Amino acid sequence: MKPINSFRLSFLFILLSVCAVAQTAYEPSPENKKNREWFQDAKFGLFIHWGVYSVLGDGEWVMNNQEIPIKAYEKLPAFFNPTEYDPKAWVQMAKAAGMKYITITSKHHDGFAMWDSKVSDYNIVKKTPYGKDVLKMLADECHKEGIKLFFYHSQLDWHHPDYFPRGNTGGNWTGRPQHGDWYKYLDYMDAQLTELLTNYGDIAGIWFDGMWDKIDADWRLNTTYSLIHKLQPGALVGSNHHVAPFAGEDFQMFEKDLPGHNTSGFSPEQKVGDLPKETCETINYSWGFNLKDDGHKSRKQLIQYLVKAAGYGANFLLNIGPMPNGKIQSEHIEKLRQMGEWLTANGETIYGTRGGPLTARDWGVTTQKGNKVYVHILDWSDESLVIPSWGKKIKSARLYSDKSVVKFAESEFGITLKVPKAKMDDVDTIVELELK
Numbered sequence: 462m463k464p465i466n467s468f469r470l471s472f473l474f475i476l477l478s479v480c481a482v483a484q485t486a487y488e489p490s491p492e493n494k495k496n497r498e499w500f501q502d503a504k505f506g507l508f509i510h511w512g513v514y515s516v517l518g519d520g521e522w523v524m525n526n527q528e529i530p531i532k533a534y535e536k537l538p539a540f541f542n543p544t545e546y547d548p549k550a551w552v553q554m555a556k557a558a559g560m561k562y563i564t565i566t567s568k569h570h571d572g573f574a575m576w577d578s579k580v581s582d583y584n585i586v587k588k589t590p591y592g593k594d595v596l597k598m599l600a601d602e603c604h605k606e607g608i609k610l611f612f613y614h615s616q617l618d619w620h621h622p623d624y625f626p627r628g629n630t631g632g633n634w635t636g637r638p639q640h641g642d643w644y645k646y647l648d649y650m651d652a653q654l655t656e657l658l659t660n661y662g663d664i665a666g667i668w669f670d671g672m673w674d675k676i677d678a679d680w681r682l683n684t685t686y687s688l689i690h691k692l693q694p695g696a697l698v699g700s701n702h703h704v705a706p707f708a709g710e711d712f713q714m715f716e717k718d719l720p721g722h723n724t725s726g727f728s729p730e731q732k733v734g735d736l737p738k739e740t741c742e743t744i745n746y747s748w749g750f751n752l753k754d755d756g757h758k759s760r761k762q763l764i765q766y767l768v769k770a771a772g773y774g775a776n777f778l779l780n781i782g783p784m785p786n787g788k789i790q791s792e793h794i795e796k797l798r799q800m801g802e803w804l805t806a807n808g809e810t811i812y813g814t815r816g817g818p819l820t821a822r823d824w825g826v827t828t829q830k831g832n833k834v835y836v837h838i839l840d841w842s843d844e845s846l847v848i849p850s851w852g853k854k855i856k857s858a859r860l861y862s863d864k865s866v867v868k869f870a871e872s873e874f875g876i877t878l879k880v881p882k883a884k885m886d887d888v889d890t891i892v893e894l895e896l897k
C-alpha cells in the first residue's frame with residue numbers, strides 16, 4: 462500500500478471538515494418550523510402505495526420478488542387504466558377518517574413515475590392508457606379540501622441504468638448493463654424532484670425511501686435536501702433509511718414500529734432523535750395492493766396504534782394500497798370510517814397533543830396538552846391502576862367519555878386511579894387529569 466503524504470492528509474482533513482460543516486449548517490426556515498408544529502399537531506395521515514404494480518395484485522415489490530426483467534415489466538403500464546380513480550372520494554375518505562394529510566408514492570422502487578414527468582417517458586401519462594397525471598388530480602383536490610400532501614419518493618430505482626453500482630436489490634435479473642453513472646442518476650432524481658416541487662402547488666414534504674439499498678453510497682444528500690428547501694422552504698424532508706436522521710431532515714420516521722422499538726428488524730441502530738416523529742403501518746400486511754392479503758387489522762388494533770404513536774409523540778401514517786381500477790378495498794374504507802368515528806369522539810385527546818409525562822407502559826400511554834394529561838388505558842382489567850407521579854399535583858380526574866369523576870389518590874407509591882369496571886372501554890379508557 463502507498464503511504465499517504467501529509468499534503469493529501471491535510472486535504473482530506475479539510476474536505477471532511479467542509480463536509481461536516483455543510484452537513485450541520487442546516488437551519489430550518491420559519492415556514493419549515495411552523496410546518497413542523499403543524500405536523501406534530503396533525504397526528505394522523507393516510508399513506509398510499511399505488512403504481513403499475515397494483516395490476517399484478519402482489520404488492521409493490523413484485524418486480525424484485527418475481528425477478529421480472531425490465532423488458533417484461535415495461536409491458537405492465539399498458540394494463541394500468543384506473544378509470545374508477547376518484548381523488549375527491551379519496552380525500553373525503555381521508556378527511557372522514559380524521560386524517561390531516563396524505564403521503565402518496567410518486568415513484569416507488571420500480572422507477573415508474575406516477576406523474577407527467579418531462580425528465581423521463583417512463584411515466585403514467587406517456588405509458589398508460591389512462592394517460593392522466595393522478596398526482597396532479599390528487600394535489601388539486603387536497604389543496605381544495607385543506608389536506609396536506611407529501612410525496613413518497615424512492616431513491617432506490619430498479620429501472621434506471623445509472624443506478625449503479627447496484628445496491629442489495631434489483632440485481633442482474635433487471636437486464637441493465639454492468640456500468641452506469643451514479644451522479645447522472647442523482648441529477649435525474651433531483652430533476653424529477655424539481656418537477657414535483659414546482660408543478661403541484663404547496664407540498665408538505667418529501668418522504669424518501671430506499672437509501673437503505675446502498676446506505677454507504679454518496680447520496681449527495683446535502684444537494685438534494687438543499688434543493689428541496691430552496692424550492693419549497695416549508696417542505697418537510699424525511700427519509701426511511703432506518704438510521705439516525707441526517708442534517709437537512711425535518712422529521713424522523715419509523716417503519717412498522719413505534720419509536721425506539723425494533724420488532725420489524727428494520728431499525729436495530731435507529732436512535733430516537735428530537736425531530737418530529739412519524740410511524741407508518743399497513744392496514745393489512747401489504748403496502749401495495751395484494752389480492753391474497755386478508756390480514757386486515759381490527760378497529761381496536763388500528764385505534765390503539767394511533768393512540769400509542771401519540772403517546773410516543775409520533776404521528777401515525779396508515780397505509781392503504783388502492784386497486785388497479787383506482788378503487789379502495791371496501792374493508793379498508795370501513796376501517797377508516799371507524800377510526801374517524803372514534804376520533805370524532807376522542808380526537809381532543811390526540812390532535813395537538815405531545816407525548817405525555819410518562820413514557821409508554823404495558824397498560825397504555827399518556828398524551829398531554831396544556832395543563833391536561835390524558836391517560837389512555839389500553840390494556841388493564843382491574844379497577845385500580847397505579848401510575849407513577851411525575852412531580853405535578855392533580856386538580857381533578859374525570860373519565861373523558863362521560864366526564865364522570867374518577868376517584869384518585871396521590872401517595873408515595875404514585876397516583877392511584879379508580880375506574881369502575883362498567884365504565885371501562887375495551888379499546889381505550891381515557892382518564893383526563895387536570896393539573897394544578
Ligand code: FHN
Nearest residue numbers: 521522670671701716741748
Ligand atoms: O421497500 C419499501 C416498501 O415497499 C414500502 O414502501 C415501505 C414503506 O415504509 N418502505 C420500504 C421498506 O423499508
